[in-house]
Every structure is written in C-alpha cells, then in structure tokens.
Amino acid sequence: MISGEKNFFEKVYELVRQIPYGRVTSYGAIAKAIGSPQSARMVGWAMNASHKLEDVPAHRVVNRIGLLSGKHHFGDSNAMQNSLEAEGVLVSDNKVEDFDKYFWDPPVNLNP
C-alpha cells in the first residue's frame, strides 16, 4: 500500500529501531532522515513516548555532541550509559567517546 507516510513519532520509532548494534546517532540526524531537519526537538519528544516501547533503543540516540542528554529519563542515571557500554560504545562523563566513529548515519530511504 501507499501508506508510506506515517505519523511523525512513528517515523522516529521506525528509524531508531534500525540503528545497528554498537552504533549511535543524533536527534538532528533522525529528524533530517524523516524529512524535518529542524524538528530535532520533536525527535526527543517522540523518544519520550517511545520510552514505553521496547523496540526503540533510545539509549542509542544522543545529541549532536554525543552527550547522553536523555539519560536522566531512563530511570537510573547509569542505565543509558550502561546500555551503550554493553554494546561496546565507550561513554565518559555522560558523553560518547569517539562519537564520530560510532555515529551511524540514518538512511533517508525510510520514507519514499
């Protein structure tokens, strides 16, 4: 079917689910991939709702500098960092080390 156009939130969820293991991405990259590069704030807002979803690895999503801006929303302050390190992503002082190296560029082929 043609229903390629989904809700803003759902687009975010679908993209975040595609983040490979041991990789991280930024809100702006996701926002841009869904067609709203300036809606990075909405991405964060979507993640807030996605937090109730298990298929959405929000811990792999950080801000543009690799800072775990939303780690406080994972319940425990170490939950997000722990999850990242468990995947091989080194985190120091609430931010991802070698963020540029672990950064995963989301494909824009999500939405035709």
Added chain:
DNA sequence: TCCCTGACAGAAG
C-alpha cells in the same frame, strides 16, 4: 482556545 514546555540544532555575537 491560548500559553508554556520539551531527551535539539544551528546561527550570531
């Protein structure tokens, strides 16, 4: 219905 807030990003000074 109007106003404010929000897990961001980017530009300007």
Added chain:
DNA sequence: CCTTCTGCCAGGG
C-alpha cells in the same frame, strides 16, 4: 571558546 536566541511540532494545563 562560551553564551544567547530562534525555529521546529506536539501535548498538557
């Protein structure tokens, strides 16, 4: 380098 402001969309009071 750091600080300040604006823009984006949606939800809550």
